[in-house]
Amino acid sequence: MLDYLIRRILLGLGTLLLITFVVYGLIRVMPGDPLLVVMESMGPDKQPRPEDIERMREMFGLNDPWYVAYFEWLGRTLTGDLGNSLSRKAPVASLIAERIGPTLMLSVSSLLLTYLLAIPMGLYATARSNRLDERVLSTALYMLYSLPSFVAALLLQMLFAIHLRGTPFELPLFGMVSDNFDTMSRGEQLMDLFRHAVLPVTCYTYASLAYYSRFVRANMQEVIRQDYIRTARAKGVGPTAVLLKHAFRNTLIPLVTLIGLTLPTLLSGAIILEQIFSWPGMGKLFFESIRERDYPTLMGLMLMFSVLTLLGQLLADLLYAIVDPRVSYS
Amino acid sequence: MTTPVIAIKNLRTYFHTEEGVVRAVDDISFRLDEGRTLGIVGESGSGKSVTSLSVMKLLASSAKIESGSISLLGKELVGLPEPQMRKLRGATVSMIFQEPMTSLNPVFTVGAQVMEALRLHQGMSKSEARQRTIELFDEVGIPNPESRVDSYPHQMSGGQKQRVMIAMALSCDPELLIADEPTTALDVTIQAQILDILRRLRDSRGMSILFITHDLGVIAEIADDVLVMYRGKMVEYGPVLDIFENPKHPYTKGLLSCRPRLDSTYRLLPTVSDFMTTRDVVQPDGTTEVEVVEKKLTEADIKRMTTHGRGRLLHPKSELAAMGHPWDEARHPADTTAVEEGTTPLLEVNDLQVYFPVRRGVLARVVDHVKAVDGVSFKVYRGQTLGLVGESGCGKTTAGRAILRLIEPTGGGVKFEGQDVGALGSNDLRRLRRKLQIIFQDPYGSLNPRMTVESTIVEPMNVHGLGKSRAERRDMAAALLEEVDLKPEHLRRYPHEFSGGQRQRICIARALAVEPEFIVCDESVSALDVSVQAQVLNLLKRLQESRGLTYIFISHDLSVVKFMADMMAVMNGGKIVEFGPSENIYANPREDYTRKLISATPDDDIEQIRQRVEQREAMRAANA
Numbered sequence: 009m010l011d012y013l014i015r016r017i018l019l020g021l022g023t024l025l026l027i028t029f030v031v032y033g034l035i036r037v038m039p040g041d042p043l044l045v046v047m048e049s050m051g052p053d054k055q056p057r058p059e060d061i062e063r064m065r066e067m068f069g070l071n072d073p074w075y076v077a078y079f080e081w082l083g084r085t086l087t088g089d090l091g092n093s094l095s096r097k098a099p100v101a102s103l104i105a106e107r108i109g110p111t112l113m114l115s116v117s118s119l120l121l122t123y124l125l126a127i128p129m130g131l132y133a134t135a136r137s138n139r140l141d142e143r144v145l146s147t148a149l150y151m152l153y154s155l156p157s158f159v160a161a162l163l164l165q166m167l168f169a170i171h172l173r174g175t176p177f178e179l180p181l182f183g184m185v186s187d188n189f190d191t192m193s194r195g196e197q198l199m200d201l202f203r204h205a206v207l208p209v210t211c212y213t214y215a216s217l218a219y220y221s222r223f224v225r226a227n228m229q230e231v232i233r234q235d236y237i238r239t240a241r242a243k244g245v246g247p248t249a250v251l252l253k254h255a256f257r258n259t260l261i262p263l264v265t266l267i268g269l270t271l272p273t274l275l276s277g278a279i280i281l282e283q284i285f286s287w288p289g290m291g292k293l294f295f296e297s298i299r300e301r302d303y304p305t306l307m308g309l310m311l312m313f314s315v316l317t318l319l320g321q322l323l324a325d326l327l328y329a330i331v332d333p334r335v336s337y338s
Numbered sequence: 339m340t341t342p343v344i345a346i347k348n349l350r351t352y353f354h355t356e357e358g359v360v361r362a363v364d365d366i367s368f369r370l371d372e373g374r375t376l377g378i379v380g381e382s383g384s385g386k387s388v389t390s391l392s393v394m395k396l397l398a399s400s401a402k403i404e405s406g407s408i409s410l411l412g413k414e415l416v417g418l419p420e421p422q423m424r425k426l427r428g429a430t431v432s433m434i435f436q437e438p439m440t441s442l443n444p445v446f447t448v449g450a451q452v453m454e455a456l457r458l459h460q461g462m463s464k465s466e467a468r469q470r471t472i473e474l475f476d477e478v479g480i481p482n483p484e485s486r487v488d489s490y491p492h493q494m495s496g497g498q499k500q501r502v503m504i505a506m507a508l509s510c511d512p513e514l515l516i517a518d519e520p521t522t523a524l525d526v527t528i529q530a531q532i533l534d535i536l537r538r539l540r541d542s543r544g545m546s547i548l549f550i551t552h553d554l555g556v557i558a559e560i561a562d563d564v565l566v567m568y569r570g571k572m573v574e575y576g577p578v579l580d581i582f583e584n585p586k587h588p589y590t591k592g593l594l595s596c597r598p599r600l601d602s603t604y605r606l607l608p609t610v611s612d613f614m615t616t617r618d619v620v621q622p623d624g625t626t627e628v629e630v631v632e633k634k635l636t637e638a639d640i641k642r643m644t645t646h647g648r649g650r651l652l653h654p655k656s657e658l659a660a661m662g663h664p665w666d667e668a669r670h671p672a673d674t675t676a677v678e679e680g681t682t683p684l685l686e687v688n689d690l691q692v693y694f695p696v697r698r699g700v701l702a703r704v705v706d707h708v709k710a711v712d713g714v715s716f717k718v719y720r721g722q723t724l725g726l727v728g729e730s731g732c733g734k735t736t737a738g739r740a741i742l743r744l745i746e747p748t749g750g751g752v753k754f755e756g757q758d759v760g761a762l763g764s765n766d767l768r769r770l771r772r773k774l775q776i777i778f779q780d781p782y783g784s785l786n787p788r789m790t791v792e793s794t795i796v797e798p799m800n801v802h803g804l805g806k807s808r809a810e811r812r813d814m815a816a817a818l819l820e821e822v823d824l825k826p827e828h829l830r831r832y833p834h835e836f837s838g839g840q841r842q843r844i845c846i847a848r849a850l851a852v853e854p855e856f857i858v859c860d861e862s863v864s865a866l867d868v869s870v871q872a873q874v875l876n877l878l879k880r881l882q883e884s885r886g887l888t889y890i891f892i893s894h895d896l897s898v899v900k901f902m903a904d905m906m907a908v909m910n911g912g913k914i915v916e917f918g919p920s921e922n923i924y925a926n927p928r929e930d931y932t933r934k935l936i937s938a939t940p941d942d943d944i945e946q947i948r949q950r951v952e953q954r955e956a957m958r959a960a961n962a
Contacts, residue, residue, distance in 0.1 A: 235440040243428030
């Protein structure tokens, strides 16, 4: 087991090196650079002098070939320094740190909500397979699934922030907190946060809800056709126990893969949704740093996502050994 | 008259499918008394499993009991509400299934799965149930039951899993045990052990068994009465001795004759179609009924099957003498021949080794080896059949694959027509593969479900550049299908439209597509019903004669190997323990292991059955 873990971590470090190298190259071949982006936003009369541009290019390391710049970045990163953002004049690490909270708030609550709803729904759909209520539920979920979340977000915003304005159901249009947040009491602050989070969390959840519940259902239906389910029924086990005990334990095996894949998305945020709701999270930071060609921030974020992806896979593999006795790493 | 354990009257179970109604069970009646065993025998699709699932009321949702009565200890099961039925399942009537590999839940320990039934029906506490499970494991012959209860299914062999299934089924002392093909997926040696356990437990507990199988040989070993099913109907029903001694229905006669028996001299096996022809008659309600017309098999016909066909072709006399089986004119049938001295063998295997590495540590270093094939040597001459026989895990399949270099051998050499196979580069190897083909065990898994029969058969022709045009290749494929007794119009169909036996014929046609000289048949008939097995074995023999093929025939069943093979190699633990002419090995086995394989073969000799029946009657009289 320990051998396996050590081997996996060594392999992971190698993979990480390769990923960051390729990603750095890709980022640098994107057209434009941070200075050009800034200059575009300035009026033609306020353009800096060529010698100033040259000085800044030198300062930001833009004159070096990208692979030289990569190794500089790598050297710094290995000492624990992710560098400073080019456009925000702040260390990348602290930029990421301040965005983690809001993003986790959205992603963790919607992930929990998804699992809490999707698993019972999938089990229910299996138990009531092909009956009217199951078909209605499945069709409804499928329709929701095919509705893009940004469309749903706009529709929800229209409904709750505009049509229901003035009613107790009114919800804020965007942002994470109201302007007068600092003057509120502790309880009011929580309520304010909650009211701001309802719409983004709903949008975040419903799309994955359809996906997860169908996933649970599809896997359950595969499992209940197996011989050992017939064995369980032949020894007199009731339908509920057959479903929850004998079948569901086996469905956990593919669910674990999904959990591993979910880990990086917990922090990557939902780029579009955070934009629509002006949620100050990771997705928004990611989007903006691409637009601003903010190389250090982009690399910091990519590094974090890569680590999480690799960790997620490792976690999934380790969980396999727990839920599936046939898997062992010794 | 006492209440029968189970009495079925005029049972009809139909499947309602999109293509119409299928009469899976059509008017079946029987009774089974305490302590007795009823064998239900029939081929795949005869309705025997549907009968047993009707008793358990575990039918698929498309199946429905249309009419009739099932009475379990006087209690009517047809129409019994599901919650009450659930109380009977596992307690009064329990069941074991064909596939021990998939019948246990992989994520629970085997002990927990047996304990579940005990806690459910007998209200035992966890520790009581565990104690009882250990006793049950001991009773069904699982070694170290105290530690084995905590094993997971994947840590056990097929035979042990089937023992767990038996322990589970017997845990709540049921009055009736339904055993649905419980030994079909197992080696003959394991089959013999499982039959032994079932007989012993039946007699010690006074339990009744409904034993379902396609193999009359197994029936002879265990049943008191026999019910023969054919296409949903009951064609014969009576005491076991009557059925074996004096079968009335042509289907029963066919089933009895098509088993390759160890002591028989058949060169081609009689098949069911030698005894009868069938005709589908469409009924007014749209369903079809089958009409059976008996064919009279004359003495001359039977004689033809024992003398017609090729005689045995043995190794050169000097080699026979060297292996301690000297040529003996008097003992061999007149048309047995020996290969001429000095002939180059078609295939020569020298000290073949296949080791699988066992890896440990961070760097996954090889710390040990599993010696699957450990120094195997033999020769096969052109036109011969060499049989490789042994139990699961003896290395016979690995040896077969290593010969074709489907697995790279660890050591030793394989020569084909004097050419060293191991030294060939990939292009030469591909050219050689044209001459060497293999037919696998599982006709379901070894055909690509997304490829038509035509593309399946034509693909190897394309690889080896056979046939000038598409049209020509299609014609060749059509001719191959006719050669294996299928029809050219089957070319456009997909594998799922065929039965197991038909699929195996497609696999044979695919192997023949490249006009090979040498074919490895790896358990090629083990997954088939005995009646279908006979047809496929005959086909392989016929093809051998018409095409001059050379076979290595691999099986766990010594009776099948003896029927097919000129020379036989008995394998155990990766080594050949005995090698010689098939008839000699059967008649005079020298190794205990060979004797064990021979005695495991089901014995349906009339005198044996008579003895068993008399013993059973004496036992019943003593108990009464």
